[in-house]
Amino acid sequence: MKISNRDIKIFFLGFLTLFIIETIYDWDSTVGSIKRGYHDGYNFESDTNSAKAK
Template sequence: MKISNRDIKIFFLGFTTLFIIETIYDWDSTIGEIQRGWEAGSK
């Protein structure tokens, strides 16, 4: 079985779509984790 460029593009499109949906769905938690990571990184 050969993997084509189309297969790779569809895989990354699906991955990106799921990432965006998850980020929007759980927005409050996402922002909280970003802020916590920023504060931990700046120390």
């Protein structure tokens, strides 16, 4: 069985479609996760320094 270029394109198109549908369907959770991740990443250095001081 040979995997063609068309098969790969269809696979990634399906993956992208499911990602978009899931993002739209659960929009509130998606936005909350993005904000939480940004906040945690932005304050990573200050959190690390305060943990070392303890």
